[in-house]
Amino acid sequence: MAVPSRVVAIANGIATVEAFGDTRMTSLMLLGDDVAIGDYVILGPGGSFAAEKVSEERALEALAFMAEVLASGQA
Protein backbone atom coordinates (compact mmCIF):
# COMPACT_ATOMS: atom_id res chain seq x y z
CA MET A 1 0.00 0.00 0.00
CA ALA A 2 1.17 3.52 -0.73
CA VAL A 3 0.59 5.79 2.23
CA PRO A 4 -0.50 9.37 1.43
CA SER A 5 1.56 11.73 3.58
CA ARG A 6 0.63 15.33 4.41
CA VAL A 7 3.22 18.01 3.71
CA VAL A 8 3.88 19.97 6.92
CA ALA A 9 6.96 21.97 5.83
CA ILE A 10 8.99 22.63 2.69
CA ALA A 11 12.57 23.89 2.47
CA ASN A 12 14.88 23.80 -0.57
CA GLY A 13 12.81 21.22 -2.42
CA ILE A 14 12.68 18.89 0.58
CA ALA A 15 9.34 18.35 2.27
CA THR A 16 8.67 17.25 5.82
CA VAL A 17 5.68 14.93 5.57
CA GLU A 18 3.51 13.22 8.14
CA ALA A 19 1.45 10.02 8.06
CA PHE A 20 0.03 8.02 10.96
CA GLY A 21 2.03 10.16 13.40
CA ASP A 22 5.38 9.44 11.71
CA THR A 23 7.31 12.40 10.28
CA ARG A 24 9.93 12.05 7.55
CA MET A 25 11.77 14.05 4.91
CA THR A 26 11.28 13.48 1.20
CA SER A 27 12.48 15.16 -1.99
CA LEU A 28 9.92 17.03 -4.08
CA MET A 29 12.23 17.13 -7.11
CA LEU A 30 10.05 14.79 -9.16
CA LEU A 31 6.96 16.88 -8.54
CA GLY A 32 8.10 20.42 -9.26
CA ASP A 33 6.85 23.57 -7.62
CA ASP A 34 3.17 22.81 -7.39
CA VAL A 35 3.31 21.17 -3.95
CA ALA A 36 2.31 23.33 -0.98
CA ILE A 37 2.05 22.83 2.76
CA GLY A 38 -1.13 20.89 3.48
CA ASP A 39 -0.98 18.92 0.22
CA TYR A 40 -0.82 15.13 0.21
CA VAL A 41 1.91 13.21 -1.59
CA ILE A 42 2.64 9.51 -2.12
CA LEU A 43 6.22 8.49 -1.45
CA GLY A 44 8.08 6.09 -3.70
CA PRO A 45 9.58 2.89 -2.28
CA GLY A 46 11.99 3.82 0.49
CA GLY A 47 10.48 7.28 0.82
CA SER A 48 13.37 9.41 -0.43
CA PHE A 49 11.30 10.86 -3.29
CA ALA A 50 7.67 11.94 -3.38
CA ALA A 51 6.30 10.16 -6.45
CA GLU A 52 2.86 11.69 -6.84
CA LYS A 53 0.62 14.44 -5.48
CA VAL A 54 -2.88 13.28 -4.61
CA SER A 55 -6.07 15.19 -3.89
CA GLU A 56 -7.08 15.60 -0.27
CA GLU A 57 -10.28 13.67 -0.93
CA ARG A 58 -8.40 10.70 -2.38
CA ALA A 59 -5.75 10.84 0.33
CA LEU A 60 -8.26 10.88 3.17
CA GLU A 61 -10.19 8.01 1.60
CA ALA A 62 -7.01 5.96 1.32
CA LEU A 63 -5.85 6.86 4.85
CA ALA A 64 -9.23 5.87 6.27
CA PHE A 65 -8.98 2.49 4.52
CA MET A 66 -5.41 1.99 5.75
CA ALA A 67 -6.41 2.88 9.32
CA GLU A 68 -9.12 0.24 9.03
CA VAL A 69 -6.59 -2.35 7.81
CA LEU A 70 -4.10 -1.48 10.55
CA ALA A 71 -6.81 -1.61 13.22
CA SER A 72 -8.07 -4.97 11.97
CA GLY A 73 -4.54 -6.41 12.12
CA GLN A 74 -4.76 -7.80 8.58
CA ALA A 75 -1.50 -9.52 7.77
Add this chain to the structure above:
Amino acid sequence: MSAEARLEIHLRVLSGRVAVVDVASSRRVAAAAAFAGRTADAVSRLLPAVFSLCGTAQGLACRLAVEGSDTLSPARRRALLAETVAEHGTAIARDWPALNGEAPDLAAAKALRAAGRDPAAAARALIVLLGAAPDSILGDAARVLAWAQERDTATARLFAHLVDTGLADFGTAVFAPMPAGGPPDLARRLAEDGESYLARPDCAGVVFETGPLARRHAHPLVAALMGQWGNGLVPRLAARLVEVAAALADMLSMETTDDPPPPAHATGTGVGVVEAARGLLAHHVELAEGLVTRYRILAPTEWNFHPAGPLVRGLTGAVAGPDIERRARLLVAALDPCVACEVTCTR
Protein backbone atom coordinates in the same frame (compact mmCIF):
# COMPACT_ATOMS: atom_id res chain seq x y z
CA MET B 1 2.70 -0.36 13.65
CA SER B 2 3.94 1.42 10.56
CA ALA B 3 1.67 1.50 7.55
CA GLU B 4 4.65 1.28 5.19
CA ALA B 5 5.67 -2.24 4.31
CA ARG B 6 9.19 -3.38 3.47
CA LEU B 7 11.28 -6.38 2.50
CA GLU B 8 14.34 -7.54 4.39
CA ILE B 9 16.78 -9.83 2.62
CA HIS B 10 19.40 -11.48 4.78
CA LEU B 11 22.30 -13.43 3.27
CA ARG B 12 24.08 -16.10 5.28
CA VAL B 13 27.53 -16.89 3.97
CA LEU B 14 29.23 -20.23 4.58
CA SER B 15 32.57 -21.28 3.08
CA GLY B 16 32.72 -18.21 0.87
CA ARG B 17 29.32 -18.66 -0.76
CA VAL B 18 25.80 -17.46 -0.06
CA ALA B 19 24.37 -20.54 1.62
CA VAL B 20 20.98 -19.23 2.73
CA VAL B 21 18.85 -16.26 1.67
CA ASP B 22 16.19 -15.28 4.19
CA VAL B 23 13.32 -13.10 2.98
CA ALA B 24 11.15 -11.26 5.49
CA SER B 25 8.20 -9.26 4.17
CA SER B 26 5.91 -6.96 6.12
CA ARG B 27 3.63 -6.50 3.11
CA ARG B 28 -0.03 -6.72 4.07
CA VAL B 29 -1.01 -9.22 1.42
CA ALA B 30 -4.48 -9.76 2.88
CA ALA B 31 -5.36 -6.07 3.24
CA ALA B 32 -7.89 -6.31 0.40
CA ALA B 33 -10.12 -8.36 2.70
CA ALA B 34 -11.12 -4.99 4.17
CA PHE B 35 -12.91 -4.17 0.89
CA ALA B 36 -15.75 -6.45 2.00
CA GLY B 37 -19.02 -4.58 2.44
CA ARG B 38 -18.22 -1.94 -0.20
CA THR B 39 -19.69 -1.78 -3.68
CA ALA B 40 -17.55 -2.83 -6.64
CA ASP B 41 -17.52 0.75 -7.90
CA ALA B 42 -16.33 2.03 -4.50
CA VAL B 43 -13.50 -0.53 -4.48
CA SER B 44 -12.37 0.35 -8.00
CA ARG B 45 -12.31 4.05 -7.01
CA LEU B 46 -10.40 3.36 -3.79
CA LEU B 47 -7.77 1.02 -5.26
CA PRO B 48 -5.73 3.58 -7.24
CA ALA B 49 -5.39 5.71 -4.10
CA VAL B 50 -4.44 2.85 -1.84
CA PHE B 51 -1.94 1.33 -4.28
CA SER B 52 -0.71 4.51 -5.90
CA LEU B 53 2.50 3.25 -7.53
CA CYS B 54 0.56 0.61 -9.45
CA GLY B 55 -2.82 2.26 -8.98
CA THR B 56 -3.87 2.07 -12.61
CA ALA B 57 -3.11 -1.64 -12.81
CA GLN B 58 -4.92 -2.25 -9.51
CA GLY B 59 -7.99 -0.34 -10.66
CA LEU B 60 -8.05 -2.20 -13.99
CA ALA B 61 -7.61 -5.64 -12.40
CA CYS B 62 -10.60 -4.78 -10.21
CA ARG B 63 -12.72 -3.69 -13.19
CA LEU B 64 -11.89 -6.87 -15.12
CA ALA B 65 -12.78 -8.97 -12.07
CA VAL B 66 -16.12 -7.27 -11.40
CA GLU B 67 -17.05 -7.07 -15.10
CA GLY B 68 -16.13 -10.71 -15.72
CA SER B 69 -13.78 -9.74 -18.56
CA ASP B 70 -10.28 -10.81 -19.54
CA THR B 71 -9.58 -8.13 -22.15
CA LEU B 72 -8.52 -4.53 -21.70
CA SER B 73 -10.17 -1.96 -23.94
CA PRO B 74 -7.78 0.30 -25.93
CA ALA B 75 -8.06 3.24 -23.52
CA ARG B 76 -7.52 1.01 -20.52
CA ARG B 77 -4.56 -0.67 -22.19
CA ARG B 78 -3.07 2.72 -22.96
CA ALA B 79 -3.45 3.77 -19.30
CA LEU B 80 -1.71 0.57 -18.20
CA LEU B 81 1.13 1.15 -20.68
CA ALA B 82 1.53 4.71 -19.36
CA GLU B 83 1.93 3.37 -15.84
CA THR B 84 4.49 0.81 -17.05
CA VAL B 85 6.48 3.60 -18.72
CA ALA B 86 6.19 5.77 -15.61
CA GLU B 87 7.36 3.08 -13.21
CA HIS B 88 10.25 1.67 -15.27
CA GLY B 89 11.11 5.12 -16.55
CA THR B 90 11.47 6.41 -13.00
CA ALA B 91 13.79 3.55 -12.20
CA ILE B 92 15.91 4.06 -15.33
CA ALA B 93 16.20 7.84 -14.91
CA ARG B 94 16.31 8.17 -11.13
CA ASP B 95 17.48 4.89 -9.59
CA TRP B 96 19.77 3.24 -12.13
CA PRO B 97 22.38 6.06 -12.17
CA ALA B 98 22.76 5.67 -8.40
CA LEU B 99 23.63 1.98 -8.90
CA ASN B 100 26.79 3.21 -10.62
CA GLY B 101 27.48 6.23 -8.40
CA GLU B 102 25.93 8.80 -10.76
CA ALA B 103 23.32 11.52 -10.30
CA PRO B 104 19.69 10.95 -11.30
CA ASP B 105 18.18 12.61 -14.38
CA LEU B 106 15.09 14.04 -12.73
CA ALA B 107 13.88 15.91 -15.80
CA ALA B 108 13.76 12.64 -17.72
CA ALA B 109 12.10 10.91 -14.77
CA LYS B 110 9.39 13.58 -14.68
CA ALA B 111 8.75 13.32 -18.42
CA LEU B 112 8.51 9.53 -18.25
CA ARG B 113 6.15 9.71 -15.27
CA ALA B 114 3.91 11.97 -17.37
CA ALA B 115 3.81 9.53 -20.32
CA GLY B 116 0.03 9.26 -20.07
CA ARG B 117 -0.39 12.99 -20.74
CA ASP B 118 2.46 13.41 -23.19
CA PRO B 119 3.91 10.20 -24.64
CA ALA B 120 5.94 12.13 -27.24
CA ALA B 121 7.80 13.99 -24.48
CA ALA B 122 8.32 10.70 -22.64
CA ALA B 123 9.76 9.15 -25.81
CA ARG B 124 12.16 12.09 -26.13
CA ALA B 125 13.21 11.59 -22.50
CA LEU B 126 14.00 7.95 -23.21
CA ILE B 127 16.19 9.06 -26.12
CA VAL B 128 18.02 11.41 -23.75
CA LEU B 129 18.59 8.58 -21.27
CA LEU B 130 19.89 6.23 -23.96
CA GLY B 131 21.73 8.83 -26.02
CA ALA B 132 20.06 7.58 -29.21
CA ALA B 133 16.73 6.28 -30.50
CA PRO B 134 15.81 2.99 -28.77
CA ASP B 135 15.45 1.22 -32.14
CA SER B 136 19.03 2.03 -33.00
CA ILE B 137 20.32 0.34 -29.83
CA LEU B 138 17.88 -2.36 -28.83
CA GLY B 139 18.15 -4.32 -32.07
CA ASP B 140 20.79 -6.89 -31.27
CA ALA B 141 23.37 -7.75 -28.62
CA ALA B 142 26.34 -6.35 -30.54
CA ARG B 143 24.68 -2.95 -30.84
CA VAL B 144 23.87 -2.92 -27.12
CA LEU B 145 27.48 -3.74 -26.27
CA ALA B 146 28.82 -1.07 -28.62
CA TRP B 147 26.39 1.45 -27.17
CA ALA B 148 27.41 0.53 -23.61
CA GLN B 149 31.11 0.88 -24.36
CA GLU B 150 30.67 4.35 -25.87
CA ARG B 151 29.50 5.38 -22.39
CA ASP B 152 27.65 8.44 -23.55
CA THR B 153 24.90 8.36 -20.92
CA ALA B 154 24.53 7.11 -17.34
CA THR B 155 22.35 4.26 -18.64
CA ALA B 156 25.07 3.14 -21.06
CA ARG B 157 27.74 3.47 -18.38
CA LEU B 158 25.74 1.25 -16.01
CA PHE B 159 25.59 -1.47 -18.67
CA ALA B 160 29.31 -1.02 -19.39
CA HIS B 161 30.09 -1.22 -15.68
CA LEU B 162 28.18 -4.49 -15.33
CA VAL B 163 29.90 -6.00 -18.36
CA ASP B 164 33.38 -4.76 -17.45
CA THR B 165 33.21 -5.93 -13.83
CA GLY B 166 31.88 -9.39 -14.61
CA LEU B 167 28.42 -8.70 -13.22
CA ALA B 168 26.49 -9.06 -16.49
CA ASP B 169 25.44 -12.58 -15.56
CA PHE B 170 25.16 -12.03 -11.81
CA GLY B 171 22.01 -13.67 -10.47
CA THR B 172 21.79 -16.32 -13.18
CA ALA B 173 19.73 -19.29 -12.00
CA VAL B 174 16.87 -21.52 -13.13
CA PHE B 175 14.53 -19.35 -15.20
CA ALA B 176 10.82 -20.02 -14.68
CA PRO B 177 8.90 -17.30 -16.53
CA MET B 178 5.28 -16.66 -15.63
CA PRO B 179 2.98 -18.10 -18.31
CA ALA B 180 1.02 -15.49 -20.28
CA GLY B 181 -2.25 -14.88 -18.45
CA GLY B 182 -0.91 -16.36 -15.23
CA PRO B 183 -0.47 -19.86 -13.78
CA PRO B 184 -3.05 -22.42 -14.91
CA ASP B 185 -4.28 -22.93 -11.34
CA LEU B 186 -4.53 -19.20 -10.53
CA ALA B 187 -8.33 -18.84 -10.33
CA ARG B 188 -8.78 -21.98 -8.27
CA ARG B 189 -6.02 -21.13 -5.82
CA LEU B 190 -7.26 -17.55 -5.39
CA ALA B 191 -10.71 -18.93 -4.60
CA GLU B 192 -9.76 -21.88 -2.43
CA ASP B 193 -6.35 -21.39 -0.80
CA GLY B 194 -5.65 -19.55 2.42
CA GLU B 195 -3.67 -16.35 2.88
CA SER B 196 -0.44 -18.29 2.48
CA TYR B 197 -1.06 -18.37 -1.29
CA LEU B 198 -1.19 -14.56 -1.38
CA ALA B 199 2.06 -14.33 0.60
CA ARG B 200 3.98 -17.22 -1.01
CA PRO B 201 2.36 -18.26 -4.30
CA ASP B 202 3.46 -21.21 -6.39
CA CYS B 203 2.13 -23.47 -9.13
CA ALA B 204 2.67 -27.18 -8.51
CA GLY B 205 5.72 -26.22 -6.49
CA VAL B 206 7.16 -23.86 -9.11
CA VAL B 207 7.65 -20.22 -8.14
CA PHE B 208 7.47 -18.25 -11.35
CA GLU B 209 9.30 -15.06 -12.11
CA THR B 210 7.04 -12.28 -13.33
CA GLY B 211 7.73 -8.90 -14.92
CA PRO B 212 9.76 -7.59 -17.86
CA LEU B 213 12.18 -10.51 -18.30
CA ALA B 214 9.34 -13.06 -18.10
CA ARG B 215 7.33 -11.06 -20.64
CA ARG B 216 10.20 -10.23 -22.99
CA HIS B 217 12.49 -13.28 -22.84
CA ALA B 218 11.57 -14.22 -26.41
CA HIS B 219 12.37 -10.74 -27.77
CA PRO B 220 15.36 -11.21 -30.13
CA LEU B 221 17.67 -8.87 -28.21
CA VAL B 222 16.71 -10.22 -24.78
CA ALA B 223 17.00 -13.81 -26.01
CA ALA B 224 20.47 -13.08 -27.42
CA LEU B 225 21.62 -11.45 -24.19
CA MET B 226 20.23 -14.38 -22.19
CA GLY B 227 22.22 -16.69 -24.46
CA GLN B 228 25.32 -14.86 -23.30
CA TRP B 229 24.48 -14.00 -19.69
CA GLY B 230 21.53 -16.17 -18.68
CA ASN B 231 18.94 -14.39 -16.56
CA GLY B 232 21.62 -12.18 -15.04
CA LEU B 233 21.69 -8.43 -14.54
CA VAL B 234 22.32 -7.23 -18.11
CA PRO B 235 19.50 -9.26 -19.72
CA ARG B 236 17.19 -8.14 -16.90
CA LEU B 237 17.93 -4.45 -17.34
CA ALA B 238 17.79 -4.78 -21.14
CA ALA B 239 14.33 -6.36 -20.86
CA ARG B 240 13.16 -3.28 -18.97
CA LEU B 241 14.52 -0.96 -21.64
CA VAL B 242 12.81 -3.06 -24.31
CA GLU B 243 9.59 -2.90 -22.35
CA VAL B 244 9.59 0.88 -21.95
CA ALA B 245 10.48 1.45 -25.60
CA ALA B 246 7.77 -0.97 -26.78
CA ALA B 247 5.16 0.54 -24.45
CA LEU B 248 5.90 4.05 -25.68
CA ALA B 249 5.79 2.95 -29.32
CA ASP B 250 2.41 1.29 -28.68
CA MET B 251 1.07 4.37 -26.91
CA LEU B 252 2.08 6.65 -29.75
CA SER B 253 0.32 4.52 -32.34
CA MET B 254 -2.82 3.29 -30.65
CA GLU B 255 -6.47 4.26 -30.80
CA THR B 256 -7.70 5.46 -27.43
CA THR B 257 -11.43 5.98 -27.71
CA ASP B 258 -13.54 3.44 -25.90
CA ASP B 259 -17.10 2.30 -25.67
CA PRO B 260 -18.55 2.80 -22.19
CA PRO B 261 -17.31 0.02 -19.87
CA PRO B 262 -19.72 -2.79 -19.05
CA PRO B 263 -21.39 -2.63 -15.64
CA ALA B 264 -20.07 -4.61 -12.70
CA HIS B 265 -21.79 -7.90 -11.99
CA ALA B 266 -24.08 -7.68 -8.94
CA THR B 267 -23.53 -11.26 -7.81
CA GLY B 268 -20.90 -13.86 -8.57
CA THR B 269 -17.17 -14.51 -8.58
CA GLY B 270 -14.60 -12.96 -10.87
CA VAL B 271 -10.87 -12.89 -11.47
CA GLY B 272 -9.10 -9.94 -13.09
CA VAL B 273 -5.55 -10.36 -14.38
CA VAL B 274 -3.35 -7.61 -15.79
CA GLU B 275 0.34 -7.34 -16.57
CA ALA B 276 1.36 -4.45 -14.32
CA ALA B 277 4.78 -2.79 -14.64
CA ARG B 278 6.35 -5.21 -12.16
CA GLY B 279 4.50 -8.29 -13.34
CA LEU B 280 1.30 -10.27 -13.08
CA LEU B 281 -1.34 -8.73 -10.86
CA ALA B 282 -4.42 -10.81 -10.05
CA HIS B 283 -7.61 -9.83 -8.26
CA HIS B 284 -10.31 -12.21 -7.03
CA VAL B 285 -13.70 -10.80 -6.10
CA GLU B 286 -16.88 -12.33 -4.75
CA LEU B 287 -20.01 -10.19 -4.98
CA ALA B 288 -23.49 -10.59 -3.52
CA GLU B 289 -26.30 -8.14 -4.32
CA GLY B 290 -23.86 -5.49 -5.43
CA LEU B 291 -21.56 -5.67 -2.43
CA VAL B 292 -18.10 -7.23 -2.17
CA THR B 293 -18.16 -10.22 0.17
CA ARG B 294 -14.56 -11.31 -0.40
CA TYR B 295 -11.58 -9.65 -2.09
CA ARG B 296 -8.09 -10.97 -2.62
CA ILE B 297 -5.06 -9.55 -4.43
CA LEU B 298 -1.96 -11.44 -5.58
CA ALA B 299 0.83 -9.00 -6.55
CA PRO B 300 4.06 -9.54 -8.53
CA THR B 301 6.39 -8.81 -5.61
CA GLU B 302 5.12 -11.97 -3.88
CA TRP B 303 6.40 -14.08 -6.80
CA ASN B 304 9.70 -12.30 -7.40
CA PHE B 305 10.65 -11.95 -3.73
CA HIS B 306 9.25 -15.33 -2.67
CA PRO B 307 11.54 -17.35 -0.35
CA ALA B 308 12.01 -19.76 -3.28
CA GLY B 309 11.61 -17.19 -6.05
CA PRO B 310 13.92 -15.63 -8.62
CA LEU B 311 15.77 -13.30 -6.23
CA VAL B 312 16.56 -16.12 -3.83
CA ARG B 313 17.45 -18.52 -6.67
CA GLY B 314 19.76 -15.88 -8.13
CA LEU B 315 21.60 -15.24 -4.88
CA THR B 316 21.84 -18.74 -3.45
CA GLY B 317 25.26 -20.20 -4.11
CA ALA B 318 26.77 -16.91 -5.28
CA VAL B 319 30.42 -16.42 -4.49
CA ALA B 320 30.37 -14.03 -1.54
CA GLY B 321 33.17 -11.54 -1.97
CA PRO B 322 33.37 -8.42 0.17
CA ASP B 323 30.79 -6.73 -2.08
CA ILE B 324 28.07 -9.38 -1.96
CA GLU B 325 25.59 -6.96 -0.38
CA ARG B 326 26.12 -4.51 -3.25
CA ARG B 327 25.68 -7.24 -5.85
CA ALA B 328 22.55 -8.44 -4.07
CA ARG B 329 21.19 -4.88 -4.14
CA LEU B 330 21.80 -4.75 -7.89
CA LEU B 331 19.73 -7.90 -8.35
CA VAL B 332 17.01 -6.47 -6.07
CA ALA B 333 16.97 -3.31 -8.19
CA ALA B 334 16.79 -5.36 -11.38
CA LEU B 335 13.82 -7.34 -10.01
CA ASP B 336 12.26 -4.08 -8.79
CA PRO B 337 10.21 -4.64 -5.64
CA CYS B 338 7.30 -2.25 -5.07
CA VAL B 339 8.45 -1.51 -1.50
CA ALA B 340 11.75 -0.61 0.14
CA CYS B 341 14.12 -3.55 0.43
CA GLU B 342 17.03 -3.83 2.85
CA VAL B 343 19.90 -6.26 2.26
CA THR B 344 22.09 -7.50 5.12
CA CYS B 345 24.67 -10.24 5.39
CA THR B 346 26.35 -12.36 8.07
CA ARG B 347 29.59 -14.17 7.41
